[in-house]
Amino acid sequence: MLPISYDDALPLLKNLKGPVAPELWRGALPLTYHLGPGPAKVHLKLAFDWQVRPLYNVIVRIDGTEFPDQWIIHGNHHDAWVNGASDPTSGNVALMETARGLAELLKSGWKPRRTIVIASWDGEEWGLLGSTEWAEKHRDELAKKAVAYINSDSTGKGWLSMSGSHSLEAFINEVARDAPDPRGSGKSVFDARRARLLEQAPNDAARATINARRNIPVEALGSGSDYTVFLDFLQIASLDLGFGGDGGGGVYHSVYDSYYWFTHFSDGDFTHTAALSRVIGTALLRLADADVLPFEFQGTAATLREYVNDIAKMPGVGTKLDIAPVRSAIAKLAAAADGYEKVFLRLDRVDPEHLKGARAQLTEVNETLYRTERAFRHEAGLPRREWFKHLVYAPGFYTGYGVKTLPGIREGIEQDQWDESRSFVPIVANAVSKLTSDVDQATAMLKRLLH
Numbered sequence: 001m002l003p004i005s006y007d008d009a010l011p012l013l014k015n016l017k018g019p020v021a022p023e024l025w026r027g028a029l030p031l032t033y034h035l036g037p038g039p040a041k042v043h044l045k046l047a048f049d050w051q052v053r054p055l056y057n058v059i060v061r062i063d064g065t066e067f068p069d070q071w072i073i074h075g076n077h078h079d080a081w082v083n084g085a086s087d088p089t090s091g092n093v094a095l096m097e098t099a100r101g102l103a104e105l106l107k108s109g110w111k112p113r114r115t116i117v118i119a120s121w122d123g124e125e126w127g128l129l130g131s132t133e134w135a136e137k138h139r140d141e142l143a144k145k146a147v148a149y150i151n152s153d154s155t156g157k158g159w160l161s162m163s164g165s166h167s168l169e170a171f172i173n174e175v176a177r178d179a180p181d182p183r184g185s186g187k188s189v190f191d192a193r194r195a196r197l198l199e200q201a202p203n204d205a206a207r208a209t210i211n212a213r214r215n216i217p218v219e220a221l222g223s224g225s226d227y228t229v230f231l232d233f234l235q236i237a238s239l240d241l242g243f244g245g246d247g248g249g250g251v252y253h254s255v256y257d258s259y260y261w262f263t264h265f266s267d268g269d270f271t272h273t274a275a276l277s278r279v280i281g282t283a284l285l286r287l288a289d290a291d292v293l294p295f296e297f298q299g300t301a302a303t304l305r306e307y308v309n310d311i312a313k314m315p316g317v318g319t320k321l322d323i324a325p326v327r328s329a330i331a332k333l334a335a336a337a338d339g340y341e342k343v344f345l346r347l348d349r350v351d352p353e354h355l356k357g358a359r360a361q362l363t364e365v366n367e368t369l370y371r372t373e374r375a376f377r378h379e380a381g382l383p384r385r386e387w388f389k390h391l392v393y394a395p396g397f398y399t400g401y402g403v404k405t406l407p408g409i410r411e412g413i414e415q416d417q418w419d420e421s422r423s424f425v426p427i428v429a430n431a432v433s434k435l436t437s438d439v440d441q442a443t444a445m446l447k448r449l450l451h
Contacts, residue, residue: 003253006027009029010029010031013033014031015038015042016037016038018034018037020035021034021035055122055130055133056122057121057122057130057134058078058119058120059117059118059119059120061115062111062112062115062118064111064112064114064115064116065113067113067114067115067362068114068115069115069144070115070145070363071145071146071147072115072116072147072148072284073116073117073146073236074117074149074150074151074280074284075118075120075149075150075152076088076091076092076119076120076121076151077091077121077122077125077130077131077153077225079123079124079130080257081254081257082253082255082257083258083259085257085261085262086155086251087153087154088124088153091152091242093270093273094152094276094277095152095280096120098277098284102116102284112288112289113288113289114288116288119131119134124153124225128223128226131230132229135229135230136229136233142230143234143374146234146370147236147366148165148236148239148287148370149239150241150280150283151225151238151239151241152240152241153226154244155243155244155273156242156243156244156245156266156272157183157243157247157266158243158244158247158272159189159192159193159196159246160243160276161240161242162218162239162240163221163240163241164219164221164227164240165218165221165238165300165373165393166300167296167297167300167372167373168239168296169215170296170298170299171286171287171295171296172218172239173190173214173216175282175283176188176189176190176193177191178282179279179282180275181275182243182271182275194210196245197216198211215299217299220392220393220403221240221393221403222393222395222396222400222402223394223401224400224401227239231373231390231393232387232388232390232393232394233389235374235375235376235377235389236373241276243267243272243276248266291355291362292344292347292365292366292446293366296337296341296344297337297341298337298341300435301334301337304333304392304406307406308323308326308327310405311323311406311410314410321409321413321418321421321425322425323425325425326406326409326429329428329430329432329433332432332433332436333432333435333439336439336443337439339443340440340442340443343443343446343447343450361445361448368438372435372439372442375434376391376431376435377390377391377431378390378391382394383412383417384397388407391406391408391424391427391428392405393405396411397411406424408424408427408428409421409428412424
């Protein structure tokens with residue numbers, strides 16, 4: 001495959017005949033789009049540079065004082081296709097500003113309770129190579145110690161986008177509530193984002209749904225950036241954050257993604273870049289210094305229920321596939337999540353001195369909490385792509401970066417592979433049951449801690 005400009009594509013497209021292309025396949029060039037074949041033959045001569053070059057990840061680690069073996073990781077890549085002002089320099093500048101802020105805190109005498117790792121990845125555009133090789137090399141250590149991974153990539157002006165693991169949905173919404181809107185509205189990042197969603201809502205019913213929710217739902221992650229190895233391969237709870245939606249486009253992965261373009265058509269005054277640093281910096285500090293890690297599972301249960309409801313509407317489900325075991329497992333998870341939340345809310349009434357004296361118990365409960373995402377690990381991997389081991393989120397086999405939720409079940413239905421889908425129903429149900437057991441265990445530990 002070779003990406004080419006529209007100027008080079010024009011004579012090729014003009015010589016295609018055959019049926020007229022469907023509307024979704026048509027571009028904006030001055031011609032009638034056909035599917036082919038055509039009367040002409042084309043000889044393409046492609047030249048590639050297959051040199052082997054070193055990649056350079058830049059890794060900074062601030063060791064935690066109380067829980068050094070619990071790691072909070074933040075990463076953004078630094079390599080680009082061409083100039084890369086937006087992708088990735090905008091996000092990498094925010095990462096560097098976050099690192100600078102942490103350095104200033106260290107100079108003042110502050111030290112994090114948990115270890116913070118800041119990573120500027122190389123080789124992302126070549127296939128997520130820098131982050132993937134690093135995480136695969138350290139996979140055993142990360143499986144034991146990684147609490148969460150926070151990713152950024154391109155950022156611009158507009159509103160905060162939030163994607164990732166739903167056990168972190170409530171947490172990142174709270175961070176957004178406390179961060180000022182860089183647009184100067186006087187609102188929080190959360191309020192600005194909600195106002196934007198209401199503005200874009202297609203009807204009154206959609207607006208009512210938005211207003212009825214306490215939190216803004218985080219989107220599910222597929223692939224396309226450096227969170228992939230952490231979430232899909234290692235099942236580490238992950239977030240992908242960035243601002244956008246109010247800037248010019250059309251420069252992605254091109255020579256036009258320049259400093260001039262960014263400062264004239266995107267975040268020209270860098271207010272949103274600074275805001276991303278504030279949001280991610282706040283998230284890192286709260287995760288690093290929390291007595292009990294802010295994982296929450298009501299959002300996970302509700303989201304899984306939505307995914308199953310979507311699958312239930314697909315043709316053939318009900319007659320060819322029984323998804324009742326997954327529904328039953330989710331109902332038990334929802335009950336466990338409610339029970340955990342009731343106990344967690346009691347932490348506000350606990351004497352901080354009591355928690356300081358319970359370091360061993362805190363370690364135990366927090367390890368249980370951050371390893372909950374591992375419940376969704378399917379060691380054999382997903383069909384036709386065994387490296388991807390997450391049962392809830394995955395890039396679709398035929399959709400590139402685009403996410404497929406509950407992929408083992410969903411994609412089998414889409415490809416008319418009903419035996420495959422049926423085989424994944426008990427696998428997914430057992431994974432949800434494993435998560436429920438982990439949540440119940442964390443609840444019991446927290447109760448003992450509070451007495």
